[in-house]
Amino acid sequence: MVAVAIHLPLLLMQLPLKSYDTNFHIFFASHYVHHWFNPWNVKWFAGFSQTTYPPLAQQWVAVVSRVLGLNMAYMAVQFAAILLLAVGVYRFALLWVSPRAASIAALAAVLAGSESFLVYSAGQLATTCSAPILLNALPYLYDWLRYGKGRSLLKATVLFAATAAVHHATIIFASMFFALPVLALAWIDREESDETSGSGFAARTVAIVILTAAAIAVVLLPFWIGLFRYPITQTPIPHPSRANYILSPQWGINYFLVPYGALILALPFIIVRGSRVARLRPLMLGFWLCFMIGLGGTTPIGLWLLRRAFDVLTFERFSYWATLLALPILGALVAGLVARFRLKAAVPVAVLAAFTCAMAASWSHYKPADAEDFNVAPVAQWLNRDGHDNYRYVTLGFGNKLSRLAVLTDATSVDGESNSSRMLPELTKYGGGALTDAKYFGTGGLESLRAMLRHADRYGLKWAIVRDPYYEPLLVFAGWRHVDNLDDNTITIWAKDGVPPATPMNTSQMPPPWEGYLWGTLPFGSSILAILVVLIPDKRRRAWREDEATVTPITQETPLSGRLVS
Amino acid sequence: MKGILLAVVLFIATIGLLVIGTLSPIPTAVYYAGGKSLTRASSTPQDAVENLAVQIRQRSFGDAYGSLANRAEFTEPEFVQDLTGNTLSLRTFATLEDFETQPLHESADDAEMLLKLHWSTVVGPYETTRDLHVVRNGDRWAVDWPLVKAPHVPPQVIPVNYLRWDVIYSGAGDDWGAQDVQAPRIRIVDMRPVNRAEGVVVMGELLNEDIVPAFVGVRATLLSKSGSPIASEGAFDMISHTLLPKQVTPFLIRFPNVDLSQVGSIRMGPISVLVSASADPVVEIENQKYNLDPEASLTGQLSNQSGQTVNIAHVLSTFYDKNGQLVWVAGQYVDRALPPQTPVDFSVQVPEDLAKQISSERTIVATYSSGNSL
Numbered sequence: 001m002v003a004v005a006i007h008l009p010l011l012l013m014q015l016p017l018k019s020y021d022t023n024f025h026i027f028f029a030s031h032y033v034h035h036w037f038n039p040w041n042v043k044w045f046a047g048f049s050q051t052t053y054p055p056l057a058q059q060w061v062a063v064v065s066r067v068l069g070l071n072m073a074y075m076a077v078q079f080a081a082i083l084l085l086a087v088g089v090y091r092f093a094l095l096w097v098s099p100r101a102a103s104i105a106a107l108a109a110v111l112a113g114s115e116s117f118l119v120y121s122a123g124q125l126a127t128t129c130s131a132p133i134l135l136n137a138l139p140y141l142y143d144w145l146r147y148g149k150g151r152s153l154l155k156a157t158v159l160f161a162a163t164a165a166v167h168h169a170t171i172i173f174a175s176m177f178f179a180l181p182v183l184a185l186a187w188i189d190r191e192e193s194d195e196t197s198g199s200g201f202a203a204r205t206v207a208i209v210i211l212t213a214a215a216i217a218v219v220l221l222p223f224w225i226g227l228f229r230y231p232i233t234q235t236p237i238p239h240p241s242r243a244n245y246i247l248s249p250q251w252g253i254n255y256f257l258v259p260y261g262a263l264i265l266a267l268p269f270i271i272v273r274g275s276r277v278a279r280l281r282p283l284m285l286g287f288w289l290c291f292m293i294g295l296g297g298t299t300p301i302g303l304w305l306l307r308r309a310f311d312v313l314t315f316e317r318f319s320y321w322a323t324l325l326a327l328p329i330l331g332a333l334v335a336g337l338v339a340r341f342r343l344k345a346a347v348p349v350a351v352l353a354a355f356t357c358a359m360a361a362s363w364s365h366y367k368p369a370d371a372e373d374f375n376v377a378p379v380a381q382w383l384n385r386d387g388h389d390n391y392r393y394v395t396l397g398f399g400n401k402l403s404r405l406a407v408l409t410d411a412t413s414v415d416g417e418s419n420s421s422r423m424l425p426e427l428t429k430y431g432g433g434a435l436t437d438a439k440y441f442g443t444g445g446l447e448s449l450r451a452m453l454r455h456a457d458r459y460g461l462k463w464a465i466v467r468d469p470y471y472e473p474l475l476v477f478a479g480w481r482h483v484d485n486l487d488d489n490t491i492t493i494w495a496k497d498g499v500p501p502a503t504p505m506n507t508s509q510m511p512p513p514w515e516g517y518l519w520g521t522l523p524f525g526s527s528i529l530a531i532l533v534v535l536i537p538d539k540r541r542r543a544w545r546e547d548e549a550t551v552t553p554i555t556q557e558t559p560l561s562g563r564l565v566s
Numbered sequence: 567m568k569g570i571l572l573a574v575v576l577f578i579a580t581i582g583l584l585v586i587g588t589l590s591p592i593p594t595a596v597y598y599a600g601g602k603s604l605t606r607a608s609s610t611p612q613d614a615v616e617n618l619a620v621q622i623r624q625r626s627f628g629d630a631y632g633s634l635a636n637r638a639e640f641t642e643p644e645f646v647q648d649l650t651g652n653t654l655s656l657r658t659f660a661t662l663e664d665f666e667t668q669p670l671h672e673s674a675d676d677a678e679m680l681l682k683l684h685w686s687t688v689v690g691p692y693e694t695t696r697d698l699h700v701v702r703n704g705d706r707w708a709v710d711w712p713l714v715k716a717p718h719v720p721p722q723v724i725p726v727n728y729l730r731w732d733v734i735y736s737g738a739g740d741d742w743g744a745q746d747v748q749a750p751r752i753r754i755v756d757m758r759p760v761n762r763a764e765g766v767v768v769m770g771e772l773l774n775e776d777i778v779p780a781f782v783g784v785r786a787t788l789l790s791k792s793g794s795p796i797a798s799e800g801a802f803d804m805i806s807h808t809l810l811p812k813q814v815t816p817f818l819i820r821f822p823n824v825d826l827s828q829v830g831s832i833r834m835g836p837i838s839v840l841v842s843a844s845a846d847p848v849v850e851i852e853n854q855k856y857n858l859d860p861e862a863s864l865t866g867q868l869s870n871q872s873g874q875t876v877n878i879a880h881v882l883s884t885f886y887d888k889n890g891q892l893v894w895v896a897g898q899y900v901d902r903a904l905p906p907q908t909p910v911d912f913s914v915q916v917p918e919d920l921a922k923q924i925s926s927e928r929t930i931v932a933t934y935s936s937g938n939s940l
Contacts, residue, residue, distance in 0.1 A: 244595035246588050251598065271576055276569035288576055292583060297595030299583035311594070443663050443686040450690070454802050457785065470659060473878050473934045474688045477803040479783045481841065498783060498837035 003110045007082050011075040019123030020369040023403035024417045026070050030407045032062035037520040043406045044416030046505040051222035052421040056165040056523045057129040081129040088135030093328035105331030111353040113261035114320040116360035127317045130167035138182050145186035155533050161215035162530040165523035174321045177290040184282035219522045222515040235431040236311035245298045258363050259319045261356025270329045287325035294318030370399040378486045380408035390501040392461045397468025398436045414459050426451040460502025464494040600624040611677035611700040614707035615667045623662040635701045635708035652716040654877045654936050655903035660685040675702045717908050724873035730844035731779050750780035752838045758892050761826035769818040769895040774809035779843035784836045786819045791830035797821050806932040816884040818895040847872035849931040862921030867909035876904035878934040883914045888925040
């Protein structure tokens with residue numbers, strides 16, 4: 001109900017549309033609406049394959065958009081992910097702490113600053129959809145390791161596969177922080193109850209790793225094929241989440257203060273509590289490592305551990321995962337405080353949690369992805385008329401409206417927002433992100449833009465649509481002519497003379513039809529299968545709930561042992 | 567006890583990693599911090615200059631101004647204008663990408679430092695150099711900023727009598743660039759490919775033979791000895807795209823990583839489009855001088871004869887040998903705006919290996935004035 005009360009109004013107001021990545025996901029979803037079985041998208045990068053990004057969340061947006069339209073479908077899927085997060089955190093926390101503490105953890109998940117930050121500022125649909133599925137898979141992993149139940153193996157495997165189908169980074173990186181502590185927990189609990197032999201435990205571990213890896217390999221097969229055929233050659237693109245938050249405090253506010261909020265006050269207690277209680281130690285260590293990596297360039301640990309991947313990844317998602325890992329311990333702390341001090345503890349904790357959520361949810365208002373909101377419909381109409389869409393275009397100064405424009409127009413562009421999907425050498429050779437934001441990437445971004453304009457003829461690039469006069473000198477000196485104005489002269493159209501009409505490009509990178517069918521079937525199928533297998537009754541869980549009434553309220557002094565007591 | 571020990575270890579590790587990350591930051595963190603790790607106290611001339619450069623890079627102009635020894639000599643806005651230009655110019659568009667410092671002289675109470683600033687702009691990188699006098703003030707050092715005061719032009723009336731050509735387009739359905747009128751007649755009057763270390767360079771000159779202005783471009787395609795295309799490139803910004811009647815522009819087209827021995831022939835593709843144009847702004851070149859020392863360069867001054875500011879000027883120079891044969895084409899963006907009637911220095915660099923072949927030169931100026939693009 002808290003999720004409904006807080007997030008539903010914000011989503012109905014379509015607040016995520018202001019975020020960095022929401023329009024990118026909607027653009028991908030719009031392609032699936034029209035070409036479910038053909039991942040080749042001609043609208044960006046002179047043609048690229050959408051198999052470069054796991055599709056599940058976007059496919060769900062595409063499906064729901066048949067009823068709600070793309071914008072509201074996105075909000076619906078995001079809302080479902082938030083609800084699922086509460087369930088996932090509760091079930092995950094139950095592995096570690098009491099049901100009461102787990103309930104508080106679930107409530108805290110809904111109010112978590114990092115969740116609101118990713119939803120409303122970053123617009124990371126894939127991260128916020130995959131984490132709840134992963135969290136829901138972990139109790140099944142535990143059950144399989146402890147009790148060897150085939151049903152749990154099936155559920156865990158299918159849910160892990162569905163997680164990968166939503167977001168590859170989550171399954172590759174987050175699963176380490178989440179699954180290894182669960183593995184350690186199952187081992188600790190096994191030692192206490194002595195139900196399973198060590199070799200049996202190891203065999204189960206190997207079995208689920210192999211089965212899950214195979215499932216993920218199959219579900220995302222076109223993704224892996226693409227990665228193998230075209231390894232990422234992109235020059236690292238700067239991202240402020242890799243800054244040192246002490247030396248660059250403005251980024252510290254953005255990537256540390258806002259996502260963690262009042263949780264920062266609890267960090268020492270989480271470390272102490274997690275260290276004192278033997279069963280919580282794996283979780284606490286997972287949290288600590290994830291938290292440290294989430295600090296980006298504030299410490300060298302991220303670079304040491306991730307090496308080249310450090311310059312590819314962004315670190316707000318690590319802070320998000322760290323928050324989720326901390327929630328069970330936080331739930332136990334708060335449960336203990338409330339048990340001891342009642343309202344004297346509950347009220348300030350509730351106020352701090354509400355403040356954290358409010359600050360993160362409103363952050364996109366104070367630090368918006370785009371300084372100004374503007375309507376791209378006139379640009380789309382211009383591109384769609386008089387044969388203008390026979391040529392490619394590039395926008396300059398459009399920010400994340402680049403994706404919104406791509407949804408609306410039939411014309412194709414050499415630019416795009418997906419860094420992992422770009423293959424054009426003019427883009428990959430330089431350390432710049434989307435050309436539309438070239439100036440924000442310094443020399444790398446501007447070199448990339450100049451290289452692209454230099455090769456306008458090669459790509460049939462005739463139109464430059466400019467909303468930032470910063471770029472006008474380059475266009476003037478590079479031989480582009482100002483030919484039209486739009487939207488009360490706030491947008492100018494520039495043309496390059498003598499450019500031939502755009503022709504299909506990058507066709508060698510086009511996935512064969514069978515990959516398209518797999519892409520349209522397996523990831524989405526994994527989510528349907530996940531829903532079905534989760535509906536299979538779980539006898540053990542029912543028996544477990546019956547024990548809840550016997551759980552002792554936690555206090556700082558209570559010795560902690562066993563699965564149901566934290 | 568074991569748990570408490572673990573917590574203590576983690577706290578120590580956290581603090582230790584934070585200290586390492588801050589005192590010896592990783593390259594990405596340095597980039598976002600403005601080029602250095604921590605702003606140190608200005609206890610040496612080098613520190614004082616580096617701290618100033620970092621503040622300029624971070625556009626903390628207030629802090630930079632506050633750190634200057636001679637700040638009483640000018641105001642903060644004058645300091646900011648000196649860095650970013652007092653009107654829209656290349657400096658306004660520039661971000662400081664990197665900097666270098668070099669000590670020239672140091673005594674107990676003052677020092678001379680060279681500060682090279684590497685700027686990134688939308689039209690390409692450029693570099694400025696400042697000789698800084700650094701003075702000791704107690705246990706700290708501070709920079710005397712060598713402010714270049716912007717000249718003030720007295721109020722005056724400039725008569726405007728330049729030529730101007732307008733074009734009436736056929737209507738809303740006009741397919742831009744494929745106009746239903748004959749394109750202006752243009753001709754390549756000179757063309758020469760040369761082999762350079764970075765690849766093949768094709769340079770030449772293009773003449774507008776018509777009596778109307780032309781918007782021009784040149785494209786070259788290198789063909790192998792078998793006639794197959796090797797590479798195709800355009801002149802990009804190494805050409806003046808707007809040509810008035812009978813005007814000539816040099817052009818230079820680069821083909822990186824191609825050797826001239828691979829090339830059998832070159833197919834040139836000049837294009838022209840009829841455009842509205844005017845002879846304004848008129849930019850005169852004064853005191854033009856070719857120098858061999860210390861670096862081969864063509865220096866001079868640009869003087870804007872018009873009544874309106876030219877925001878960005880691109881100087882394009884063609885260099886000839888004693889037989890009048892084309893030797894090189896070079897260009898240079900001028901980082902300061904050209905206010906009316908106010909000379910501004912320019913310097914066009916020439917490759918050292920070609921410098922001694924040059925006996926004459928011709929220079930034209932392409933301009934950008936904000937708001938005059940349509």
